[in-house]
Amino acid sequence: MAAMMTSEGRMSLTGSVMSSAGGSTTRFTTLSVTRPADGITHVELNRPDKSNAMIRAFWSEMVDCFNQIAVDPRCRVVIFSGAGKLFSTGIDLMDLTSDIRQLAGDDVARVSWNLRRFITMGQETFSVIEKCPKPVIAAVHGACIGEGVDLITACDIRLCTQDAWFQVKEVDIGLAADVGTLQRLPRVIGSRSLVSELALTARKMFSDEAKSCGLVSKVFADKEAMMAGALEMASEIAGRSPVAVQGTKINLIYSRDHSVPDSLDYMATWNMSMLQTHDVLKSAQAAMEKKSPADVPFSNM
Numbered sequence: 001m002a003a004m005m006t007s008e009g010r011m012s013l014t015g016s017v018m019s020s021a022g023g024s025t026t027r028f029t030t031l032s033v034t035r036p037a038d039g040i041t042h043v044e045l046n047r048p049d050k051s052n053a054m055i056r057a058f059w060s061e062m063v064d065c066f067n068q069i070a071v072d073p074r075c076r077v078v079i080f081s082g083a084g085k086l087f088s089t090g091i092d093l094m095d096l097t098s099d100i101r102q103l104a105g106d107d108v109a110r111v112s113w114n115l116r117r118f119i120t121m122g123q124e125t126f127s128v129i130e131k132c133p134k135p136v137i138a139a140v141h142g143a144c145i146g147e148g149v150d151l152i153t154a155c156d157i158r159l160c161t162q163d164a165w166f167q168v169k170e171v172d173i174g175l176a177a178d179v180g181t182l183q184r185l186p187r188v189i190g191s192r193s194l195v196s197e198l199a200l201t202a203r204k205m206f207s208d209e210a211k212s213c214g215l216v217s218k219v220f221a222d223k224e225a226m227m228a229g230a231l232e233m234a235s236e237i238a239g240r241s242p243v244a245v246q247g248t249k250i251n252l253i254y255s256r257d258h259s260v261p262d263s264l265d266y267m268a269t270w271n272m273s274m275l276q277t278h279d280v281l282k283s284a285q286a287a288m289e290k291k292s293p294a295d296v297p298f299s300n301m
């Protein structure tokens with residue numbers, strides 16, 4: 001697959017075409033996938049003229065994209081951002097209404113059955129981020145609304161610009177958020193009172209409050225500074241042992257959802273094989289020689 005420089009000086013994997021480890025290619029219409037540096041994949045929401053509103057094609061493209069990233073040994077870390085003037089306004093409202101109206105089924109059971117499948121497909125759109133062993137850094141500028149919040153709460157690290165704002169908007173469109181925010185946001189920001197307030201009132205939360213409550217870990221002056229910061233952070237992660245990095249992501253998520261004893265047990269079983277990696281010896285030796293992990297050549301995984 002050809003790599004080329006984009007007009008912005010980035011290394012591109014032929015625009016919105018992504019190649020999996022096996023070499024098959026997928027063309028995305030709602031996502032742009034590029035490789036700005038070795039080991040780093042940049043996934044960008046790419047419907048800027050429609051405020052990156054999420055249509056049905058986006059749901060399946062997210063699943064394909066992250067399933068491919070999961071098995072792409074060249075990718076060690078992902079940056080996720082939005083093209084245009086804002087991150088995302090959430091679900092495409094035109095799509096939502098027509099999808100619900102067109103649900104098949106000739107009685108309530110069958111319609112409900114199909115609606116359940118529709119909702120679980122929506123959930124998988126964002127769960128794939130969490131299931132992908134490569135860490136994902138969300139970089140948010142401007143508005144992040146509805147499904148945008150579902151998306152970023154499934155990411156491992158969240159950064160934003162000073163002008164960013166977040167809104168759990170679903171109650172305003174007559175529904176309880178059903179594709180991840182109500183399940184993940186309480187685990188991200190800790191205060192159930194604040195989560196309830198945001199989800200029940202749909203009020204906007206601006207960047208300063210997002211930082212103080214822990215939704216984001218860093219706030220940057222503007223998008224350019226944020227993307228540079230995201231790239232620097234991604235480079236730090238990509239330079240470290242993929243055995244250590246991916247094991248850390250997987251065990252952090254496991255421990256979020258399980259008791260401490262269960263998580264310790266899982267960890268022990270995980271590391272009984274992973275500790276046998278060459279990366280431990282190489283890293284320990286580098287540390288003794290006062291070298292940075294970035295100077296150690298770790299093979300891809």
Ligand SMILES: CCC/C=C/C=C/C(=O)SCCNC(=O)CCNC(=O)[C@H](O)C(C)(C)COP(=O)(O)OP(=O)(O)OC[C@H]1O[C@@H](n2cnc3c(N)ncnc32)[C@H](O)[C@@H]1OP(=O)(O)O
Binds near residue numbers: 143169
């Ligand atoms: C089982 C799954 C269930 C999932 C549920 C998910 C729920 C949610 O995501 S709830 C959130 C829904 N989103 C919204 O309510 C936000 C709607 N948008 C806005 O309020 C405004 O766009 C905003 C205030 C954020 C920005 O306003 P601005 O004037 O700056 O831009 P616009 O002119 O409104 O937008 C530019 C074009 O984008 C189109 N667009 C924006 N958001 C959506 C959207 N969510 N769905 C469809 N289209 C959207 C907008 O129509 C403009 O298009 P055009 O008129 O062709 O220029």
